[in-house]
Amino acid sequence: MSDNTRSEALQSQYLTVNLAHEEYGIDILAVREIRGWTPVTRIPQAPHYVLGVLNLRGAIVPVIDMRLRFGLEREAYGTTTVTVIITVVGRNFGVVVDAVSDVLDVTPDAIRPVPDMGTTVDTQYLKGLTAAGERMVLLLDVDKLLQPQDAQMLEAALPAVSDVKAVA
Amino acid sequence: MSKAGLAQFQQVFIEESLEGLDTMESSLLALDEGGDGELVHTIFRAAHSIKGGAATFGFPEMSSFTHEAESLLDEVRSGKRAIDGSIIELLLRTVDCLRGMFARAQVGEPLNDTVAEGLRNELAAAMGRGTPAAAVQARRDVDQADAWTVRFRPHAGMLASGNEPLRLIRELAGLGKLQVTPEFDKLPAFAALEPTECHIGWTIELTGPVKRADIKGVFDWVEDECDLVIEAKHVVAEVAAAPAAPVAAPAAPAAVADAGAARAQRETSAESSSVRVSIDKIDGLINLVGELVITQSMLDTFREGDIDAARLAVLEQGLAQLARHTRELQESVMGIRMLPIASVFNRFPRMVRDISQKLGKQVKLELIGEQTELDKTVLEKIGDPMVHLVRNAIDHGLETPDKRRAAGKGDTGTLTLKASHRGGNIVVEVSDDGAGLNRDAIVAKAIQRGIISSSEGMSDDAVAELIFQPGFSTAAVTTDLSGRGVGMDVVRRNVSDLGGTVAIRSTQGNGSVFTITLPLTLAIIDGLTAAVGEERYIVPLVSIVESVQLKADAVRSVVGGGELFRFRGEYLPVIRLHDAFACEGAVHAIDEGLMVVVEGDGSRVGLFVDGLIGQQQAVVKSLEANYRRVQGVSGATILADGSVALIVDIAGLVRMQGRRKAA
Numbered sequence: 001m002s003d004n005t006r007s008e009a010l011q012s013q014y015l016t017v018n019l020a021h022e023e024y025g026i027d028i029l030a031v032r033e034i035r036g037w038t039p040v041t042r043i044p045q046a047p048h049y050v051l052g053v054l055n056l057r058g059a060i061v062p063v064i065d066m067r068l069r070f071g072l073e074r075e076a077y078g079t080t081t082v083t084v085i086i087t088v089v090g091r092n093f094g095v096v097v098d099a100v101s102d103v104l105d106v107t108p109d110a111i112r113p114v115p116d117m118g119t120t121v122d123t124q125y126l127k128g129l130t131a132a133g134e135r136m137v138l139l140l141d142v143d144k145l146l147q148p149q150d151a152q153m154l155e156a157a158l159p160a161v162s163d164v165k166a167v168a
Numbered sequence: 169m170s171k172a173g174l175a176q177f178q179q180v181f182i183e184e185s186l187e188g189l190d191t192m193e194s195s196l197l198a199l200d201e202g203g204d205g206e207l208v209h210t211i212f213r214a215a216h217s218i219k220g221g222a223a224t225f226g227f228p229e230m231s232s233f234t235h236e237a238e239s240l241l242d243e244v245r246s247g248k249r250a251i252d253g254s255i256i257e258l259l260l261r262t263v264d265c266l267r268g269m270f271a272r273a274q275v276g277e278p279l280n281d282t283v284a285e286g287l288r289n290e291l292a293a294a295m296g297r298g299t300p301a302a303a304v305q306a307r308r309d310v311d312q313a314d315a316w317t318v319r320f321r322p323h324a325g326m327l328a329s330g331n332e333p334l335r336l337i338r339e340l341a342g343l344g345k346l347q348v349t350p351e352f353d354k355l356p357a358f359a360a361l362e363p364t365e366c367h368i369g370w371t372i373e374l375t376g377p378v379k380r381a382d383i384k385g386v387f388d389w390v391e392d393e394c395d396l397v398i399e400a401k402h403v404v405a406e407v408a409a410a411p412a413a414p415v416a417a418p419a420a421p422a423a424v425a426d427a428g429a430a431r432a433q434r435e436t437s438a439e440s441s442s443v444r445v446s447i448d449k450i451d452g453l454i455n456l457v458g459e460l461v462i463t464q465s466m467l468d469t470f471r472e473g474d475i476d477a478a479r480l481a482v483l484e485q486g487l488a489q490l491a492r493h494t495r496e497l498q499e500s501v502m503g504i505r506m507l508p509i510a511s512v513f514n515r516f517p518r519m520v521r522d523i524s525q526k527l528g529k530q531v532k533l534e535l536i537g538e539q540t541e542l543d544k545t546v547l548e549k550i551g552d553p554m555v556h557l558v559r560n561a562i563d564h565g566l567e568t569p570d571k572r573r574a575a576g577k578g579d580t581g582t583l584t585l586k587a588s589h590r591g592g593n594i595v596v597e598v599s600d601d602g603a604g605l606n607r608d609a610i611v612a613k614a615i616q617r618g619i620i621s622s623s624e625g626m627s628d629d630a631v632a633e634l635i636f637q638p639g640f641s642t643a644a645v646t647t648d649l650s651g652r653g654v655g656m657d658v659v660r661r662n663v664s665d666l667g668g669t670v671a672i673r674s675t676q677g678n679g680s681v682f683t684i685t686l687p688l689t690l691a692i693i694d695g696l697t698a699a700v701g702e703e704r705y706i707v708p709l710v711s712i713v714e715s716v717q718l719k720a721d722a723v724r725s726v727v728g729g730g731e732l733f734r735f736r737g738e739y740l741p742v743i744r745l746h747d748a749f750a751c752e753g754a755v756h757a758i759d760e761g762l763m764v765v766v767e768g769d770g771s772r773v774g775l776f777v778d779g780l781i782g783q784q785q786a787v788v789k790s791l792e793a794n795y796r797r798v799q800g801v802s803g804a805t806i807l808a809d810g811s812v813a814l815i816v817d818i819a820g821l822v823r824m825q826g827r828r829k830a831a
Contacts, residue, residue, distance in 0.1 A: 041812040042703065043791075043798055044749035053795065053804060055812050060804045062795040092794045 011107040014130075016137055017084065017097040020072050024097075025104060025130070025139040030086050034100055037081040054094060056085060063094035069145060070125070088143050095145065104137060106130050111139065181225045182270050183442065188214040189270075190514055193263050197517045200256050208251065211259070212241045216392075218266065223388040229279045230269050231388070232381065236291040237262045243295070258294060260518070261287060313400035314377055320387070321351070321369035321395040324362075331390045333366065339386045344376020373401075443544055445504050453500050460493045502691060505545070509587045509596070510538035512551050516558055516585060523562050530569055530580040531562055540587040542594045545690050549666055550596065553659040557598040557682050558583065560655060565602035565680055575677065577601070593668075594688055599681040605674040607631050632672045636660045664768065664819055667693065667710055695786045695815065697807075698764070698777040700745050701753035704813045705777075706786050706805055711818040713765040713772065715780060720759040733774055735765055743825050744776045745816070748800055754778055768818030773825070775818070784808075786815060800824050 014025030015034075040052035040063050049068035053060050063083060067074050080099035085092055111128040127141040192214045195207045215238045222231035237259060243249040265287050269279045318340070322333055340346060351369040361367075374383070383398050390396075467486045475483065513535050524531040542550075566581035573579065586597040611623040614634045623631060638657040656670075663670050667687045674680035687693065687710065695706035716735070723733045723742060731742040742763070746754035755761040755778045764775045786805035791798060791814075802817035 039811070041804075041814065042751075043795075043814065044800065045798055050795075053791070053812050055806045055810055058789070058806065060789045060791055060794060060812060 011105050014104045014106055014137070014139060015084070015100060016102045016104055016132070017066075017082075018099045018101055019066050019070070019097050023101065023132075023135055023137045025106070025137045026084065026086065026142060027139075028103060030088060030142050032085040032087045032092060035083050035085065035094075037077050037083055037096060051096065054083070056092065056094075059092065061085065061092045061094055063096060064145065065096045067096075067098075069095075086142050086145075088145075093145070102132070104130070104132050106139075114138070178225045178273070180442075181221045182274060185218045185221060186267070186270060188218050189263050189266055190511075193260065193518055194514055196256050196260055196263070197521065199251060200253070200521075208241065208245050212238065212245050215241055220388050220391075223385050227269075227273060227279060228381070228385065229284070230266065230273070231385070233262075233269070233280075233284060233288055234266065236288055236295070240291055240295055255294065258287075258290060262291065313380075314375070315401040316374040316378060316380075316383060317397075317399045317401055318372040318374060318383060319369070319395070319397040319399075320372060321354075322366040322390065323393045323395075324365040324367065326366045326390060326393040327364060329390075329393060331393065333368075333370070336386055336390065337370065337372065340372060340374060340383070343378045343382055343386075344374050347373040347375075349373075369395075443505065443507065449500065449504055453497070453504075456493060456497045456500055460490075460497060463489045463493055502543075503541075505543050505691065506541035506688075507544050507547055508539045508541050509547065509550075509594075512547060512554065513538050513585055513587070515551070516554075519555065519558065520562065520583060523559065524566075527562065528568060529562060529566055531566060532580050532582050534582060534584045534586075536584065536586040537588050540589060540594065542587075542686065542688060543690055546594070546666055546686055546688075549662065550684070550686065553662045553670075553684065554585075554596065554598065556655055556659045557684075558585070561598060561600040561602065561680070561682075565600040565604070567603050571603075575603075589688075590685075594686045596684040596686070597681055598684075599679060601679040604676045604678055604680050605632055605635070605672075607676065610634055628674070629672075632674055635672070636670070661819070666690065667708060669710075691788055693786050693788060693815070694783065695805075696764075696783050697781040697813065698745070698775075698816075699779050699781055700749070700777050701751045703749075703751050704781070704807065704811075705745065705749075706784075706813050706815040707764060707766065707775065707777075708802075708815065708818070709783070711766045711768050713767055715762050715764040718758050718763050720757060723758050733763065735772075735774065738772070740765065740772050740774050741825065742774045742776055743821055746776075746778075748821055748824060766818045768820075768822045771822060773818075773822055775816075775821070786813075788815065 013028040015028050015031050016023050016025050018024075038054065040054045042052040043050065043062070046052075046062075049064050051063045051065050053062050055061075065074060075098070077096070078098075081096060082100055083094040083096050084100065085094050110130050112130065114126045114129055125141055125144050126138050128139045130137050130139060192211050195211045195214075199207045199211075215234055219231050219234040219238055222228070222234060240249075240255070240259070244251050244255070249255075265284050268281070269284065272279055272281075320333070320336070322331075326333070337346070337348060349371045351371060352367075354369065355361075355367045380398060380400070387394070387396055463486060467483070467490065470479070470483055470486075473479075516535070517533055520531050520533045561583055566583065567575065567577075569579040572581065582601050584597070584599045586599070588595050607623075607628060610631055611620075611626075611634075614620045614631075614637070615622070617637075619634060619637050620626075636656045636659075660670050663684055663686070667690065669685050671683045671685070672680060673683070693706075694709040696709060696712060698705045698707050718733060723731050725731050731744075732739045733742060734740075745751070746756075758776070761776055761778050762780060764777060764780070766773060766775050784807075788803045789805060791801065791804050798814075800817055800821040801814045802820065803815045804812050805815055807813050
């Protein structure tokens with residue numbers, strides 16, 4: 001097998017999205033669909049970046065605002081604003097981004113580690129960066145975006161009051 | 169087979185075996201009451217499949233354990249041994265022990281424990297082969313040799329059951345060096361040869377340090393379909409003198425390794441469960457889907473051409489058909505989740521037998537309406553509350569024979585479990601003909617516990633309601649069965665979590681009837697749509713008592729931030745939905761909104777909303793599937809316009825409010 005075909009076999013594709021004038025890549029295998037922005041139903045006691053839930057053909061899917069998740073200012077949603085539905089370990093969630101732009105082919109050796117500074121985004125959500133022509137693309141670690149586990153841990157720590165009564 | 173592949177089948181095996189154990193248990197109980205010999209065969213068959221399956225799916229301890237029980241059953245079956253109470257008792261405990269093993273298998277813990285070891289010895293003792301620990305050790309040695317002769321002669325029909333002799337020999341080859349000699353003596357003349365039958369036998373010389381149990385394990389599935397002789401050729405010196413025991417000893421080291429692998433599988437297998445669906449139901453579904461496709465293609469013709477009056481009528485007819493098929497399809501799909509309540513009822517004969525023996529009471533259990541179907545989720549959760557009620561009925565309700573005679577009743581008390589459909593609900597009744605509730609004792613207890621100050625003016629029903637209060641128990645002596653004071657309130661909460669209610673009707677001296685009313689399914693609920701600001705919430709209809717418009721001064725604030733209002737002579741706390749869920753733009757003034765009186769967790773509260781919009785059926789969707797549980801919300805549903813509305817969990821809201829107050 002030649003070197004050429006081997007790197008082709010290893011290369012992965014990334015959907016690039018725009019967010020606050022920067023370009024981010026999402027592993028295309030995690031992307032389930034892209035849909036225009038539609039209003040969502042707010043859910044109580046949610047972190048501020050969780051906008052609410054939407055109906056994805058009968059499934060209830062939470063939607064998070066990428067800008068809020070990264071601690072940026074929320075902008076008014078326009079015509080290019082889209083919701084990207086992402087599937088991670090069997091769970092679906094939507095992320096709202098300013099626009100989608102491209103699909104990139106990226107070989108593993110083209111991915112560089114993230115330097116600690118210089119981006120508006122907390123680096124823990126990034127798994128690397130790569131170049132597409134003149135542009136720089138930050139590759140997102142989608143597994144870490146929703147993080148429902150911290151909320152669940154808090155909930156488990158508080159026993160229901162009625163349970164306490166029943167034992168006493 | 170790969171470990172992952174095996175794990176997938178293990179789950180199926182475990183489910184099937186648990187069913188088998190249920191069969192064994194109910195048959196044993198029937199036998200105890202004087203059933204016929206066919207029951208012994210049923211029990212034997214169930215034990216036999218569990219044994220074979222356990223060996224195949226990597227549970228050698230379970231297999232060898234079941235083997236002991238099977239040997240005992242075999243003697244009973246062949247008439248060598250008469251069945252009596254002690255054997256039934258022993259076998260019932262074996263069933264319990266196996267259940268425990270399966271439970272441990274599901275979470276990947278080691279299967280054997282001291283109970284199993286003890287029981288294994290008891291079983292062996294019952295067989296007349298006393299096996300104290302030392303003997304077990306000796307037997308293990310007998311089962312170990314350096315060379316074996318295996319004479320394997322399949323019966324003619326073995327191939328028909330899907331067993332392949334070659335595969336068995338290949339498996340033997342994995343144990344050691346083989347020398348196989350075929351025996352053709354049974355081979356018929358060519359003209360008479362039936363190619364689907366097995367005519368050849370084999371003599372296999374196996375060289376290598378192999379345990380008898382391992383060799384036997386290879387032939388576990390075909391045991392009944394072949395003549396099998398396993399002989400040790402070079403046996404360790406002192407062992408040769410010992411009698412050859414036909415029983416397999418547990419292969420302990422293999423168990424440890426398997427447990428580790430099983431633990432790795434824990435997450436995948438522990439949670440999954442399955443439903444068996446009858447072919448009829450599936451065929452019905454296929455028919456309906458067929459109809460739906462036809463209707464759809466009919467409607468599709470309206471894409472082209474203008475629609476005039478005549479075509480409009482056809483279109484309307486088509487849409488009506490579509491609506492009907494959709495509804496029928498929905499009902500049929502729901503039907504798949506419906507299972508007979510028998511699976512819950514069946515655990516009670518055993519429980520009633522054990523408890524009544526322990527308490528020295530005579531109880532006859534009657535089961536009515538076992539075939540009543542209800543949703544699998546409801547079914548799984550109704551078990552615990554019913555166990556509570558049945559225990560209570562035997563412990564507190566039914567009297568001892570002496571007392572019954574004194575009260576002019578027969579010695580044997582009757583406990584009735586009855587299930588039936590009533591409207592869109594399932595009604596489960598637990599009734600006994602015992603002493604009934606003792607009004608005086610309840611009142612005294614309630615006053616002592618500070619729940620009420622006096623019973624004046626309280627109806628019998630109101631007094632009966634008191635037993636649902638947390639921490640209430642009238643049993644003079646706390647037994648290990650009931651009387652710890654965590655009882656009826658838990659029952660009520662479990663049932664209300666399922667969207668149902670518990671009611672009690674009792675006559676002193678004549679017994680009590682507990683009635684659990686449950687929705688048929690948890691998948692669809694009737695609800696009222698409530699508006700709060702711009703948002704819409706669904707309030708389950710079952711928890712709504714009524715809704716009232718209040719005057720601004722009807723609600724009083726109390727110290728600590730709570731609000732109360734007077735409703736039919738009672739003061740009820742107010743939960744403002746916009747407060748609980750932090751909604752914006754909602755009505756705050758009491759006289760502009762609506763107070764919906766709801767009942768949850770056994771208490772009534774006023775739920776303050778902007779207004780009620782209308783009634784609708786809501787298909788309950790899980791929030792947890794993609795997100796997580798939200799306090800005060802039981803799920804979500806999709807409104808007619810495609811948007812999502814959250815379903816309010818009244819009991820959860822009440823608890824939330826309580827917590828806020830406590831904080």
